[in-house]
Amino acid sequence: MELSQAMVTLISVRRFRDQAVNTSTLEELMMAATSAPSPANSQPWEFVLVKSPEKKGSLAKINLECASTYIRNRKVKMDEQRIRYLQKSLRRMAEAPAMLVLCVNWKRAGFMNKTGGLAKINKRLEQVATYGAVFPAMQNLLLSARSMGLGCWISMYHYYNMTEFRSVLNLPAYVEPVATICIGYPTGRFKPVRRESFRKRLHVDGW
Numbered sequence: 266m267e268l269s270q271a272m273v274t275l276i277s278v279r280r281f282r283d284q285a286v287n288t289s290t291l292e293e294l295m296m297a298a299t300s301a302p303s304p305a306n307s308q309p310w311e312f313v314l315v316k317s318p319e320k321k322g323s324l325a326k327i328n329l330e331c332a333s334t335y336i337r338n339r340k341v342k343m344d345e346q347r348i349r350y351l352q353k354s355l356r357r358m359a360e361a362p363a364m365l366v367l368c369v370n371w372k373r374a375g376f377m378n379k380t381g382g383l384a385k386i387n388k389r390l391e392q393v394a395t396y397g398a399v400f401p402a403m404q405n406l407l408l409s410a411r412s413m414g415l416g417c418w419i420s421m422y423h424y425y426n427m428t429e430f431r432s433v434l435n436l437p438a439y440v441e442p443v444a445t446i447c448i449g450y451p452t453g454r455f456k457p458v459r460r461e462s463f464r465k466r467l468h469v470d471g472w
């Protein structure tokens with residue numbers, strides 16, 4: 266599949282067929298993810314492959330509960346149909362054929378000291394650049410999955426209950442779970458993404 270075609274049909278998939286995703290496929294996805302660039306090649310990503318049905322259930326439950334908090338707290342209210350769709354999908358999250366938790370390893374983030382690029386660490390730069398490595402890794406994974414006919418669902422609701430989420434996976438303090446990524450073969454079709462034209466966001470020679 267052409268890369269451009271994968272990009273323009275990379276929709277979020279929240280419903281999956283009951284078909285396993287084999288280990289070698291998951292390994293291929295993680296290889297794609299870890300090919301991403303990162304500041305000073307610090308590679309600050311980690312993955313937790315959640316195989317245990319109990320743990321998948323616990324993480325799904327946390328995501329569902331946290332999603333309710335998110336929905337309640339949104340400034341722009343979600344329409345009822347969207348809420349029902351999300352909740353229905355979240356109730357079935359544990360049934361996703363594969364679940365990966367993408368994390369940041371903050372011990373790998375002190376890249377500016379190592380390279381001597383800057384005498385003093387600019388904390389904001391360090392943080393932005395570190396997340397800025399983990400998200401391209403996620404995008405590589407998503408695109409690679411799309412090229413294999415697999416769909417993915419990113420969920421970040423757990424930020425509303427980080428403590429419980431971390432404890433399910435026994436994560437050390439320096440590892441921050443960033444997203445639960447559910448992966449599987451979609452029940453529906455891949456449709457074109459709906460985005461505004463870049464022309465609306467283009468500024469030439471300044472704002």
Ligand SMILES: Cc1cc2nc3c(=O)[nH]c(=O)nc-3n(C[C@H](O)[C@H](O)[C@H](O)COP(=O)(O)O)c2cc1C
Pocket residue numbers: 275276277278419420421422458459
């Ligand atoms: C960084 C990031 C975080 C996201 N977090 C969530 C999430 O917590 N829950 C969810 O259902 N979708 C999440 N999504 C998916 C977006 O809601 C989705 O990409 C967007 O609505 C556009 O829809 P589409 O991907 O189907 O084109 C996330 C996407 C990104 C890139």
